[in-house]
Amino acid sequence: MELKLPPHLTPAQFQTALKDFASVVGPGWVLSSDEDRDAYSDVYAPGEAAQWPPSAAISPASVEEVRAIVRLANRYKTPLWPVSRGKNLGYGTAAPRLPGSIVLDLGRMNRILEVDAALGYAVLEPGVGFFDLYEHLQRTKTPLWMSVPGNAWGSVIGNALDHGIGYTPYGLNARNLCGIEAVLPDGDLVRTGLGAMANNKAWHVFPFGYGPTWDLMFSQSNMGIVTKAGVWLMPAPETSLELIWDIPEEGDIGWVIDTLAPLKIAGVVDQSIFIPSWLGKIVLKGQRRDFWDKPGAIPEWRVKELLTQYKLGYWQVALRLYGDEGIVKARADVVKAAMARHLKTPPVENWWRQGDPVNAMDITMGVPSAVPLQMSDWIGGRGAHLGFSPVVPATGAAVTDQLKRSRKIIGDADVDFYASFTIGGRFANNVNMLMYDRDDAAGIAKMRRLFDVLITETAKAGYAEYRTHLGWMDKVNATFDFNDHAMRRLNERVKTALDPNGILAPGKQGVWPAAYRDLSNGGKA
Numbered sequence: 001m002e003l004k005l006p007p008h009l010t011p012a013q014f015q016t017a018l019k020d021f022a023s024v025v026g027p028g029w030v031l032s033s034d035e036d037r038d039a040y041s042d043v044y045a046p047g048e049a050a051q052w053p054p055s056a057a058i059s060p061a062s063v064e065e066v067r068a069i070v071r072l073a074n075r076y077k078t079p080l081w082p083v084s085r086g087k088n089l090g091y092g093t094a095a096p097r098l099p100g101s102i103v104l105d106l107g108r109m110n111r112i113l114e115v116d117a118a119l120g121y122a123v124l125e126p127g128v129g130f131f132d133l134y135e136h137l138q139r140t141k142t143p144l145w146m147s148v149p150g151n152a153w154g155s156v157i158g159n160a161l162d163h164g165i166g167y168t169p170y171g172l173n174a175r176n177l178c179g180i181e182a183v184l185p186d187g188d189l190v191r192t193g194l195g196a197m198a199n200n201k202a203w204h205v206f207p208f209g210y211g212p213t214w215d216l217m218f219s220q221s222n223m224g225i226v227t228k229a230g231v232w233l234m235p236a237p238e239t240s241l242e243l244i245w246d247i248p249e250e251g252d253i254g255w256v257i258d259t260l261a262p263l264k265i266a267g268v269v270d271q272s273i274f275i276p277s278w279l280g281k282i283v284l285k286g287q288r289r290d291f292w293d294k295p296g297a298i299p300e301w302r303v304k305e306l307l308t309q310y311k312l313g314y315w316q317v318a319l320r321l322y323g324d325e326g327i328v329k330a331r332a333d334v335v336k337a338a339m340a341r342h343l344k345t346p347p348v349e350n351w352w353r354q355g356d357p358v359n360a361m362d363i364t365m366g367v368p369s370a371v372p373l374q375m376s377d378w379i380g381g382r383g384a385h386l387g388f389s390p391v392v393p394a395t396g397a398a399v400t401d402q403l404k405r406s407r408k409i410i411g412d413a414d415v416d417f418y419a420s421f422t423i424g425g426r427f428a429n430n431v432n433m434l435m436y437d438r439d440d441a442a443g444i445a446k447m448r449r450l451f452d453v454l455i456t457e458t459a460k461a462g463y464a465e466y467r468t469h470l471g472w473m474d475k476v477n478a479t480f481d482f483n484d485h486a487m488r489r490l491n492e493r494v495k496t497a498l499d500p501n502g503i504l505a506p507g508k509q510g511v512w513p514a515a516y517r518d519l520s521n522g523g524k525a
Helices: 011-025 034-039 063-076 130-139 156-161 250-266 300-309 325-340 371-377 396-412 441-460 470-478 482-498 514-519
Strands: 056-058 080-083 102-105 112-116 121-124 177-183 189-191 225-232 239-247 273-276 315-323 348-353 383-388 390-393 419-423 427-437
Touching (some): 011 056, 011 063, 034 056, 063 080, 063 102, 063 177, 063 225, 112 130, 130 156, 156 177, 156 225, 239 250, 250 273, 250 315, 250 325, 315 325, 371 383, 383 441, 390 396, 396 419, 396 427, 427 441, 441 470, 482 514
Parallel strands (some): 056 102
Antiparallel strands (some): 112 121, 121 225, 177 189, 239 315, 239 348, 273 315, 273 419, 383 427, 390 427
């Protein structure tokens, strides 16, 4: 990838800045060749990866190096784009929102600083990945389980900071963070919560503190660089029971939500309940051409044939219960009775007890996996995907309404409909996967138009995305329009106060410092 300089820097100034950065991290960790820039581009970019080019990358090994880099960035006015591991596939990976930014790659900061088996938490640096932590827990025989996302290549802290969702009772990963250390945009270092007291021994067990609580200021934000955090982990249960139902009809999603959401809210089911549609299962069996080799969306008559052929429901509910066996059985009876009011077919039951082997790819048991990435191969070629993921109330009416809306918009675009819902409690997160071939220019143009329409029409209905690809950050931010975008004004005021030079992730989530606000795109992707 050709060099795109940071805004307002001459080539000579840029080279001088890189030399000073190298004096902090060593010349081997300032990465500025064309190949290096390619490595930090958006590998799933809807269009040319050069839309969001980094100018270089720097990889520090310690919080002291991060602080020194931030101070130099302020001196040279070089914007930084922090990433934990840069694996946020479908959302921009490691590419910066502002072209020419320097990627601050925290992957070398990969120490597991503490694991407390009794109180159920770990203290991690941002470069610790899900596989790293899982292997550590297995190697040390620590009786704790993780909450892992569908794609576990990334960072434990990075996923939580971006509001990722897992599939165990600890599935709201941002809620599991307790006690954050962060470098501010001027290089100052803060610790949140009880960590504001030096050597506090309860920092990672009490989620508040004394006075204002700033932890969530660092999630999905450009207000600081998280250099360590406490993460709560789930005690390994004595037993676990998986219950699986195939739900026959598309319209059944309404009663499924109305049946399971109250059980989730009441604590009968404590897991985040993932409900994928049929296509979420078919993508694991082959590519699109294996099932339908003609252009346009797979027609409904063919979908029905595939459901019959592969013995699938339109939806699948696979929920898991955890705990002592008697409690699990009692909860299972409640869940099965509730589902039986609508579906006579009993569930498939899979018991697990301490000492049994754990399925090597079971994310509901805290095992990291990368298998779901097969969805990116669905179209063929250089497969990629975007996720459109609004949040709606966990009621059958709201979910059905959202399903019909996205179904029509995606159908009108003649694109395969791949939806899922996750019941996280009082809300349901609706992820619509939009899959494409990166070498198909016409297909990409269609996806970009489709994404725009989905954002606009869903906002008209009163719903918003909870995260999005960096190319649509401004557009999604623009949908939060209460009181003439009061939240954006607040974020901009705080951002500009903390970061007057605008060096930290300008444009992230549509929040622009005054120094770069003229480079925002006004909500256009």
